Amino acid sequence: MREMTYSEAMAIGIQEALAEDESVVLIGAGFGGLRGDPAVWGPLRERFGDRITSPPIAELGYCGIAVGAALTGLRPIVAIGTGAFSFEAFPQIANEAPQAYYGTRGQVTCPVVFHMRAGIRGAGALQHSIAPQAMYWNTPGLEICVPGSPADVRGLIKAAVRSNNPTIFIDHERLHPLVGEVDESTGGDIPLGVADVKREGSDVTIVATSIMVPRALEAAETLAGQGIDAEVVDPRTLVPLDTEAILRSVARTGRVVVADETQKSCGVASEIAATIAEEGFESLRAPIKRVAIPNVPIPYHQAEEDYITPTARHIVEAAEAVCR
Amino acid sequence: MREMTYSEAMAIGIQEALAEDESVVLIGAGFGGLRGDPAVWGPLRERFGDRITSPPIAELGYCGIAVGAALTGLRPIVAIGTGAFSFEAFPQIANEAPQAYYGTRGQVTCPVVFHMRAGIRGAGALQHSIAPQAMYWNTPGLEICVPGSPADVRGLIKAAVRSNNPTIFIDHERLHPLVGEVDESTGGDIPLGVADVKREGSDVTIVATSIMVPRALEAAETLAGQGIDAEVVDPRTLVPLDTEAILRSVARTGRVVVADETQKSCGVASEIAATIAEEGFESLRAPIKRVAIPNVPIPYHQAEEDYITPTARHIVEAAEAVCR
Amino acid sequence: MATAGTVVHNLKSALHRMMLIRRVEEQVIDLATSFDDLIRGHYHVYIGQEATGVGACMALGPDDYMFTTHRNHGHVIARGGEPGPVIAEIIGRTTGYNKGRGGTFHVIAKHLGVLQTSAIVGGGVPMAAGAAFSARMRGTDQVSLVFFGDGVLEEGAFHEALNMSSLWNLPLIMMCENNSVPQEGRRQGEYPTSSFAATQLADVASAMNVEAHVVDGSDVRQVGELLAGLVGRAREGEGPFFIESRINRWPGNRGQFPQLIGGPHRMAWTWNPGTADTRLQDWLADSDPVSLLCRSLVEEGAMTRKEIEEVDAAARQEAEEAREFALSSPMPSPESAMDYIFAEGETR
Amino acid sequence: MATAGTVVHNLKSALHRMMLIRRVEEQVIDLATSFDDLIRGHYHVYIGQEATGVGACMALGPDDYMFTTHRNHGHVIARGGEPGPVIAEIIGRTTGYNKGRGGTFHVIAKHLGVLQTSAIVGGGVPMAAGAAFSARMRGTDQVSLVFFGDGVLEEGAFHEALNMSSLWNLPLIMMCENNSVPQEGRRQGEYPTSSFAATQLADVASAMNVEAHVVDGSDVRQVGELLAGLVGRAREGEGPFFIESRINRWPGNRGQFPQLIGGPHRMAWTWNPGTADTRLQDWLADSDPVSLLCRSLVEEGAMTRKEIEEVDAAARQEAEEAREFALSSPMPSPESAMDYIFAEGETR
Ligand SMILES: Cc1ncc(C[n+]2csc(CCOP(=O)(O)OP(=O)(O)O)c2C)c(N)n1
Ligand SMILES: Cc1ncc(C[n+]2csc(CCOP(=O)(O)OP(=O)(O)O)c2C)c(N)n1
Ligand SMILES: [Mg+2]
């Protein structure tokens, strides 16, 4: 066990994926984010330089190249950078990659990983703070990973690469410095579709993804101080979704807050809330509260940006409301 | 009052919009769909030919041109064609147009209408059957119209054009032949954000949009035969959403089916269901059922295509289940 | 623009493939117009473009990749696809290459190196560049050939892929079938398409340092010779290449629903275009790649009219059998719509 | 490539604008590095490119449109923007041009015809073409000028807009600031950027029948004269035009966080580059548009060193006052984040 940052754990996971299978290639080198630490990302570049290609600023083109390469059996991980840049590549990500397997009834696979950093990063302003995972969840045929801890990012990047399906891999600039334990003595494998109960509790279920996982844990501490015992369930992957794990928790607590840093309407929290309202209704003892961005573009100034960012405080307030 | 098709009513609405304001221009001419009737669409082209521009196959470019033109005060209606083609233009639709007003704190408006035909049209297959309205609903700053009747399409296209916000206007190939009454003696104006109760009922609320409106009305007839009195609420616009009207109905019936022809996960039905589970929970006497596409790309053959298409039958089954 | 070397190829088998495409597409049009429920939407046929598909595919090896478009039926047959599974796919039968999942827009044939068929204008070129990129990364000498219409140059995706394939010297052959030029206009140096601003499509490729060629799309020999040279050079690392194949559109190919003007092709029209429907005569005389090849083979004494008519009769019969095969094949069951959404396990 | 006519312009006011941009950007770098919380992300400055922005904007009339990019601070000042509201916007104050909503990526100034500033590479050109399209539809003689970096040519959006502006003869001026070329490479005819395959950027425009020009981005006179000619011609319906302005990158402009190498610019460096930090000397001697203009004005006897230093001192003071203005301006309230999401009513 070693304490390391999310960023370092991701670098380790990517290196392990490269070492494990020589058909893994990287397109783009910006996995480390805006302030990628050379000490963490340098070794990867040195060791696997011949499998890293730096493309021009042509997201649609190079994502298409990655899709085409995946159809032939390569396993590209594409670093698209900020989530909004994936909009440029939307036709390839949402309307080519996910159709290959279904469209050929299983003859052709497209094992590509689209890696992007989503969400409110601090002064990303109107166009660089977008979290597109809900849009991709509305696209059938894509797997989606939203790891919220160092161990999860390391394990899931390898699972994403091994998967034969196109996978959206979402991290968050503000997760990069997050520190957690990673066990390098094992592969640290994590299957897609298995939720992790990050904290057990009996009064309220907080379903949280990506950056909202640490915020939910922080909220749970605060709530504990108020006598509310919160369970934090982290689905870790949206597709496949571990619905059972979520419903199991809700069956025990009867109360739910869904926390996600996407826009509220048709967001990640909406889907999880709708699923619970459909399949776990009998367990519910209170309204399902969503903690999300309040349907507003992301403003530049910190005061406004903070105001619309879903935080531990919002989770606490929502949990208090449903436990009242 | 005259009976006319949805297609004709749309043509009339667009002509009225053009006549009412000379800053309205059309980019693209494919509003009529694959089998656009020349008798309906010909007069429009003749009368307003000098305000119609046929662009190359360059959705990103011409939607950008429409956005730029709207910033200067024109009011373009852009015919993108099939909803999936809007993916090519995603960066302009989702990451330029909706930021203009917010980003300038109200100094600049971007009154553009993006018109597209969404959904399962019959043999559109994998790439031509996509309904993107949920993705746009996840994008703050866009208005969304999803008219489901001839009178609504005529009224809403004018409201969309008059609005100072960028608006997604969704129709459906299979709505085009739908016949309904339109009152040409008045302007037939319909404000954005006002739901229409298409059928009153007391046992179950069916919230339906776009192509699901006629299907919900058909389902309500079938249900009536079984002694279930269904209310059909058509929000008509997703943004703004008439949440009050939906909650009002749910408060009376206590049971809900949300029907929409988008993909189930993070779809339109998810958002409406999540809103009800959050704001109307106390009224609910049964789980909220969603009728949507079951998270699968659209297959070509009619047998499979029909299987995954949400229909009146699915609505009936869902209503029966919640009324049991 | 460079010139290609000469290559020996089998013109008789090319003729057969071209005729097969023609006869299959005629069946497709007939199926679409005779039945309400077989091809429910619009569709696209390859009649009039056969020389480009067949000439180009003759140059490919078995391991090479080929990408196509909404107008894919002919490309897949040119690449060696069998008419039965092609028609079966087009009408959605389980014996189709994708077991009826893709339909007319998405005939895909993995065993032929046709891995994904995008019906999105501009969808194929980046993916084809990706297959070429993959060959490069894996150190094989595979080549990736992509067919696309002139409309693709209007889409930004093309330019992005063009840039990267040039920067990285990918073994990519971009075969643009320009069916937008009326011959008169072409002679007068008008814009090559109605909605593209370049005077010559090839200029766009040349500006990006991609070697560009123009070829007469009605002449299968010209196409075949050019491609044989370029495919070889692409294998040697000299790619990418751009080719504009100039095609005079078949008069039945107007609008979104093709029309079999005057009925199925008659060989009598080939020998004597004046006997055909007046709307077809000029095209048969100057531009129909099948008729041009037939007449030249006879003129050269390489084949007799009778021999050629036998080839056609065989192709016609194959197409008819393919139609029967497809029509008598089972449809997918409704529930099978939920199969194959995600791949299980690992293929490695 | 065509040549532009000659135009009379006021070099002294150009010098002032250029120095103002330089001094404002120095303040921006200082604010970003001295405070943790003012400019929290990365940002981009215009130092070294002042001649392009100022030279081009001199040619515009008050009703013309201007579009810019992530590197917008200098363009907005070149267009006549006041340094106070520009810096205030960059640090998010309510006295900024967008009342602090947009920040460094999105300085927008409606009254200057700057209607939307996209920080997306390739975002601006289509919108600028749209403003030109609008001028055409409304029958005005407005021109739309768009600045963008060489990276934009790698994005498909550029090519789509280039095609349409050419097809429709839009009054659009595409000003590409190529800051990717090291001078040595340029001389040897190398690729103009590291990730673009054309030998000359202008070739891409020429291929699309758009008149293309190359200009020395360190020379405000050249830029100004060229643009005056082209803006006039665009008004007459002769557009669009493409210009590559070749810029030798300021050594402080490397990576995502600019560095004020050796501190703020000293006029002594202008007169004697050898006195500057060694990393700056070549740039000051050969490429700094401000230094080149200053020295030439002195050489020509148009201005004395002292007069120039007075202009600089004034600019420096304006920039300092702008900084103070910005720093002492109010921040938006948290709740104001929920304002102006949708426009009410109708503006017609
Ligand atoms: C992105 C996108 N936009 C629009 C369409 C609709 N569409 C299908 S085929 C076609 C014309 C294509 O022209 P071209 O590429 O020249 O091919 P051709 O049909 O002439 O062979 C269009 C516009 C599409 N399929 N994809
Ligand atoms: C679509 C998109 N992809 C990537 C980025 C990240 N990005 C910001 S600036 C930049 C470089 C742009 O280069 P250029 O256009 O030459 O402008 P310069 O910064 O050199 O002035 C990149 C890649 C972006 N903003 N938008
Ligand atoms: Mg064409």
Ligand SMILES: [Mg+2]
């Ligand atoms: Mg640059």
